[in-house]
Amino acid sequence: MAKKNKKHIVIAAAVAIIMTVLLIYRYYIPDMKTKKQFTPAVVEYTYDDSVTSSELAEYQSQQGWQLTLVNNDTPICENCSVILTALDNGQAVDCRIYPQLQKMFDDARSQGIYPTITSSFRTSKDQQEILESKYEHYQKIGYSDKKAKAYAEEWVAMPGTSEHELGLCVDIASGDSSVTNEDVWNWLSKNSYKYGFIQRYTAEKQDITGIIPEEWHFRYVGKKAAEEMHENDLCLEEYLQMAS
Numbered sequence: 001m002a003k004k005n006k007k008h009i010v011i012a013a014a015v016a017i018i019m020t021v022l023l024i025y026r027y028y029i030p031d032m033k034t035k036k037q038f039t040p041a042v043v044e045y046t047y048d049d050s051v052t053s054s055e056l057a058e059y060q061s062q063q064g065w066q067l068t069l070v071n072n073d074t075p076i077c078e079n080c081s082v083i084l085t086a087l088d089n090g091q092a093v094d095c096r097i098y099p100q101l102q103k104m105f106d107d108a109r110s111q112g113i114y115p116t117i118t119s120s121f122r123t124s125k126d127q128q129e130i131l132e133s134k135y136e137h138y139q140k141i142g143y144s145d146k147k148a149k150a151y152a153e154e155w156v157a158m159p160g161t162s163e164h165e166l167g168l169c170v171d172i173a174s175g176d177s178s179v180t181n182e183d184v185w186n187w188l189s190k191n192s193y194k195y196g197f198i199q200r201y202t203a204e205k206q207d208i209t210g211i212i213p214e215e216w217h218f219r220y221v222g223k224k225a226a227e228e229m230h231e232n233d234l235c236l237e238e239y240l241q242m243a244s
């Protein structure tokens, strides 16, 4: 009988410990830096088929736009405006990156890789909605409000701090069931620099970019910079630091 009581005590203690650990886990947010809050700048946008040819020429001749830095600490410019090229299924990118993006996709397809764009230009309102739906997702699966918010912010850039709001990047997946996402991302990580694109957020550079690895996110930086970054294994922040 005494032995049986002892067993009950051990089980009760184990349950108490597990409950305590779960409670701590639910409310404790390990090592998460809170992101800076910005009032998101609103980017004015229009499409290349609704501007004059001289407006388009002027836009295309601007200098230095390829290396525009946007990250958690560097929000997008105030009073920015972009001219977009509309793509299939509601996607759009800065018209200046479109020719190389198209070429990269054509070459990939000719090699049996069938990429598709899952996300491209976003307004700050789109970005806010993505952040909120991620937050709701974490709440639904049982996280505390505080933790749901922290995880959502870990995954989604704060409005005003995403490259997507300038149309200079695309999220890419496989568009064909015969090819996996990994095949597409591997091809792109080996070849995208030839077209001026870089895989922007890698595990290796997470400490510098502040963004969890995103194999699908490719940013246009121009051919020269992409080649140098590829060759010297630099992320955009490191590249800009070296160039300054």
Ligand SMILES: [Zn+2]
Binding pocket: 119, 164, 169, 170, 171, 214, 216, 217, 218
């Ligand atoms: Zn992205």
